[in-house]
Amino acid sequence: MLYVDRLTGVKWYVGGMQETGRERTRREEYTEATRQALLAAGQNAFASEGYQAAGIEAISRAARVTRGAFYHHFEDKKALFDAAVVALQIEAAAKIEARAKTQRKVWDRLTEGIEAYLDVCLEPAYARIVIQEAPAVLGNARYREIEEAHPMALLTATLAALKRQGELDFEDIELLSRMVDAMICEMALLLPGAENPKRLRARGQKIIGNLLGTFRTG
Amino acid sequence: MLYVDRLTGVKWYVGGMQETGRERTRREEYTEATRQALLAAGQNAFASEGYQAAGIEAISRAARVTRGAFYHHFEDKKALFDAAVVALQIEAAAKIEARAKTQRKVWDRLTEGIEAYLDVCLEPAYARIVIQEAPAVLGNARYREIEEAHPMALLTATLAALKRQGELDFEDIELLSRMVDAMICEMALLLPGAENPKRLRARGQKIIGNLLGTFRTG
DNA sequence: CATATAACATACATATGGTATGTGAAAAAC
DNA sequence: GTTTTTCACATACCATATGTATGTTATATG
Numbered sequence: 001m002l003y004v005d006r007l008t009g010v011k012w013y014v015g016g017m018q019e020t021g022r023e024r025t026r027r028e029e030y031t032e033a034t035r036q037a038l039l040a041a042g043q044n045a046f047a048s049e050g051y052q053a054a055g056i057e058a059i060s061r062a063a064r065v066t067r068g069a070f071y072h073h074f075e076d077k078k079a080l081f082d083a084a085v086v087a088l089q090i091e092a093a094a095k096i097e098a099r100a101k102t103q104r105k106v107w108d109r110l111t112e113g114i115e116a117y118l119d120v121c122l123e124p125a126y127a128r129i130v131i132q133e134a135p136a137v138l139g140n141a142r143y144r145e146i147e148e149a150h151p152m153a154l155l156t157a158t159l160a161a162l163k164r165q166g167e168l169d170f171e172d173i174e175l176l177s178r179m180v181d182a183m184i185c186e187m188a189l190l191l192p193g194a195e196n197p198k199r200l201r202a203r204g205q206k207i208i209g210n211l212l213g214t215f216r217t218g
Numbered sequence: 219m220l221y222v223d224r225l226t227g228v229k230w231y232v233g234g235m236q237e238t239g240r241e242r243t244r245r246e247e248y249t250e251a252t253r254q255a256l257l258a259a260g261q262n263a264f265a266s267e268g269y270q271a272a273g274i275e276a277i278s279r280a281a282r283v284t285r286g287a288f289y290h291h292f293e294d295k296k297a298l299f300d301a302a303v304v305a306l307q308i309e310a311a312a313k314i315e316a317r318a319k320t321q322r323k324v325w326d327r328l329t330e331g332i333e334a335y336l337d338v339c340l341e342p343a344y345a346r347i348v349i350q351e352a353p354a355v356l357g358n359a360r361y362r363e364i365e366e367a368h369p370m371a372l373l374t375a376t377l378a379a380l381k382r383q384g385e386l387d388f389e390d391i392e393l394l395s396r397m398v399d400a401m402i403c404e405m406a407l408l409l410p411g412a413e414n415p416k417r418l419r420a421r422g423q424k425i426i427g428n429l430l431g432t433f434r435t436g
Numbered sequence: 437c438a439t440a441t442a443a444c445a446t447a448c449a450t451a452t453g454g455t456a457t458g459t460g461a462a463a464a465a466c
Numbered sequence: 467g468t469t470t471t472t473c474a475c476a477t478a479c480c481a482t483a484t485g486t487a488t489g490t491t492a493t494a495t496g
Contacts, residue, residue: 026462030474031473031474031475034474034475050354051354052270055451055452055453056452056453056454057451057452057453065474065475065476066475066476066477067453067454067476067477068474068475068476068477069474069475069476071453071454071455072473072474072475072476073474073475076453076454077452077453077454132353132354132358133353133354135350135354135407136268136269136350136351136353136354136355137354140350140407141411144407171421172418172421175408175418175421175422175425176425178404178408179401179404179422179425181404182400182401182403182404183397183400183401185400186396186397186399186400189353189358189362190393190396193359200390200393203389203390203393204393204397207388207393207394207397207429210429210432210433211425211428211429211432213432214428214429214431214432215428248443249442249443249444252443252444273482273483273484274483274484274485275482275483275484283443283444283445284444284445284446285445285446285484285485286443286444286445286446287443287444287445289484289485289486290442290443290444290445291443291444294484294485295483295484295485
């Protein structure tokens with residue numbers, strides 16, 4: 001979460017934060033807690049009702065504050081949604097990285113990471129908020145900005161590593177990464193409605209595997 | 219199916235209209251014309267401002283009627299958007315089919331169709347309304363229903379034909395079709411922001427070609 | 437010709453997002 | 467320690483947009 005030092009105007013994040021030496025006051029903790037409550041309430045509402053149907057009034061009530069408090073913490077409704085997407089993407093990237101790290105060889109890391117990514121995409125909240133609604137609500141530019149910074153960065157980095165090691169050959173790693181991303185998201189939206197999800201998933205992975213295979217060298 | 223009266227220039231649709239053998243009255247023609255005007259105004263508004271920002275008042279004014287007329291023709295705002303998506307998808311399917319038909323061999327039809335699909339996806343109105351916003355506005359289920367009935371049906375049919383001819387080998391044609399579809403849409407959202415669109419497009423097509431190549435037999 | 441109906445227009449009800457202002461407690465300044 | 471300021475909220479208000487209920491007129495129909 002973002003903090004702003006009143007004295008220095010310095011901003012910093014908790015999560016990937018640097019210690020600035022200055023101590024946190026109790027009040028700051030409370031503030032952060034209500035902000036978190038609003039964000040959590042927002043995620044719930046957006047996930048279950050969708051962006052448009054989710055009302056700020058209801059979200060605020062769920063966080064046990066008034067709409068006044070909401071507008072103190074967030075610029076507007078879109079800002080809350082943006083924050084929700086960022087939080088989900090950071091979470092997603094962490095989960096994927098953790099799973100990928102269980103493998104030694106880079107190529108195995110890739111396939112494990114893709115597995116993990118698909119698992120994340122299958123979580124209903126993620127599917128609805130990030131995949132289904134975020135592009136429309138935030139606009140493509142902003143959506144891609146967030147996506148590139150978090151979950152896709154891992155994929156791109158892994159593909160780049162493979163290329164450096166000479167195990168993969170393609171000019172535009174970024175593009176290849178996006179294509180794989182698109183296929184994974186497609187799978188995520190397809191699987192919940194399938195009559196045989198296990199089989200469908202296996203087939204989907206085969207397709208993705210085939211594609212990557214065509215660029216594999218050695 | 220759209221008909222245009224060569225004498226009057228009036229357009230109308232046959233589809234929901236019962237074939238009564240009865241002649242079309244002038245009044246019915248007028249009615250259909252205003253409906254068309256509303257639909258066109260809606261497409262413009264949705265394409266330039268997005269679903270949420272586009273107001274029914276403005277759309278109605280652009281069609282030179284009041285909001286009362288709008289609500290006479292459409293259930294609600296979503297219904298207009300739905301109609302706009304359907305119309306765009308029907309149009310898209312027609313364009314793709316026309317282009318694909320220029321080729322003799324089925325495999326060439328496939329690649330030509332993919333080319334044509336990408337071209338359609340690059341039209342700003344289509345990209346914004348169908349690709350970017352429709353899933354969020356209509357919900358995934360409805361979105362896929364429309365997509366499957368129109369542009370994707372062609373892709374699936376072509377892939378199925380190739381499979382029948384023994385030129386393609388994969389168990390789930392529908393899935394493969396969806397994957398290709400996902401990649402094309404991804405390309406469409408990627409290209410407008412690219413510094414070298416021509417090169418990017420070529421690379422994207424190479425990726426899609428590679429994927430299909432892995433299932434090619436003979 | 438009378439009646440019904442359909443294609444609109446008008447007026448209204450209501451919800452929701454956003455803003456402007458008020459308040460009390462806590463931190464900073466002196 | 468007292469004063470002053472700040473900040474995290476609450477209250478009240480406003481604007482806008484969706485949707486509905488009702489009214490009106492022209493056309494089709496018996």
